Amino acid sequence: MAIKIMSMAALVAVVLASTVLQITHAANYTVGDTTGWTFPPGGNSEFYNNWAADNNFLVGDILVFNFATGSHTVAEVTEAAYNNCSGTNPISIHNTGPASIVLNRTGAYHFICSVPGHCEAGQKLSVEVRNGPGSTAPTPGSSPNAPGTPGSGPSGSPPSSASSLVAAVSLAIMPIAFVLLC
The missing domain is CATH 1.20.5 (Single alpha-helices involved in coiled-coils or other helix-helix interfaces)
Structure with a gap:
């Protein structure tokens, strides 16, 4: 027995x-850290991509977008829509804050605030997701030195x-x- x-x-x-x-x-990343998901401070249109460059995103990680419901949105969009700040036909959209998004595949993810004028003011984020801690090869179609491509610096978490x-x-x-x- x-x-x-x-x-x-x-x-x-x-x-x-x-x-x-x-x-x-899996790791949780608060987008923009204490700033949250809002107009970039000081009019810095690269604020969110600079934040992403300090993190190393892996499949299974979670992005948490902290924002006031009714003031902002989080729209996942194509690269073309991201570049044009177009919220038309998003892949997905979250209107209620905070929004948590699981990064469930490798490759590029593009997010914008679809409220008119917000993306143009810099409220947009592009992240590159890798397969795992040992993965160093870029995913097909990605460029390891492209602007906004996350580096391997400290993650803040x-x-x-x-x-x-x-x-x-x-x-x-x-x-x-x-x-x-x-």
Whole structure:
């Protein structure tokens, strides 16, 4: 009976460890940090793309756009619509703040505020999403040196170091759980 309980405990430990490993890769990024999603401060039309350049976005990460409902929107648009500040036929649109958007594929994402005049004032964001921490190759159609392409600088949130620590602890627990199963 004691062996059966230990085996069940080991199985639970393995499941928990793999769950922790699975969720450690996702990070939440508050767009614009404390500024939120609004008119760029000081009329800096590159504010949001400069913010993106300080972050490294991976599949599964979440962008959180903090804005007052009724004052702004978050529209995901094509690159052409982004370049022209056109909110016509968006891929998706969020009218209620805050809006959370999961980055569920690699490649470029383009966001604008579709309220007239806001995108033209610089309320627009383009991010490049990579497949994982070890991925260094650009995705098809992307340019590693294009303006607004995120760099690999500090992210402003602790996903890398926190995830690494949790992953290391989880990896240390899994062999112990396997030994207990045998």
